[in-house]
Amino acid sequence: MPHLPATRAMGESRASMVRLMMPSDANPHGNVHGGVIMKFVDEVAGIVAHRHARRNVVTARLDRMDFLEPVFVGNALTLDARLAYTGRTSMEVMVDIRAENLDTGEVVHTGTAWLTMIALNERGRPVPVPPVVAETEDEKALHELARLRYEARRAERKGAKQ
Ligand SMILES: CC(C)(COP(=O)(O)OP(=O)(O)OC[C@H]1O[C@@H](n2cnc3c(N)ncnc32)[C@H](O)[C@@H]1OP(=O)(O)O)[C@@H](O)C(=O)NCCC(=O)NCCS
Numbered sequence: 001m002p003h004l005p006a007t008r009a010m011g012e013s014r015a016s017m018v019r020l021m022m023p024s025d026a027n028p029h030g031n032v033h034g035g036v037i038m039k040f041v042d043e044v045a046g047i048v049a050h051r052h053a054r055r056n057v058v059t060a061r062l063d064r065m066d067f068l069e070p071v072f073v074g075n076a077l078t079l080d081a082r083l084a085y086t087g088r089t090s091m092e093v094m095v096d097i098r099a100e101n102l103d104t105g106e107v108v109h110t111g112t113a114w115l116t117m118i119a120l121n122e123r124g125r126p127v128p129v130p131p132v133v134a135e136t137e138d139e140k141a142l143h144e145l146a147r148l149r150y151e152a153r154r155a156e157r158k159g160a161k162q
Contacts, residue, residue: 013052082139097111
């Protein structure tokens, strides 16, 4: 395995993805399927988590995701993903999704997704990751929001086990 620093900055693993929405992504009326967008969300979140951990990662959880605005064939979909918080072996990734009408330049925020990714060792078991460090004010706010989500999720899991 590559040598990992004790901590890693949030900005180091940030990733963006741009995809042109094609007819095969949509229903006969040109509305892009939610599942298509969720696949891209999962993919870009996986890149962020893998970049941070430098390990294989899997998705443990994709939180509720609202589709705020429709996405159409011909739109350029941009997904911006950041590693918001690290637990011991888990990573909370936030993905912001925007759709651009390439004819007009209008950009619409179509949703935000939160995912929990887990780093795995060679035997497929969870393995500790370096803590993420928030540097800017914006990153610190995101980190705090994600910490609260992490704590709530842990309490929920604990309750479910009892
Ligand atoms: C994710 C997985 C490795 C967790 O295994 P596990 O035996 O429950 O592991 P642990 O109890 O040691 O938990 C490891 C971490 O995962 C977190 N976790 C486990 N299940 C979770 C869930 N459903 N949602 C959110 N976090 C979860 C734990 O909170 C813990 O985080 P922490 O180390 O930061 O405190 C296991 O459930 C798995 O392999 N799931 C399938 C993942 C996959 O293949 N996804 C792709 C789609 S099928």
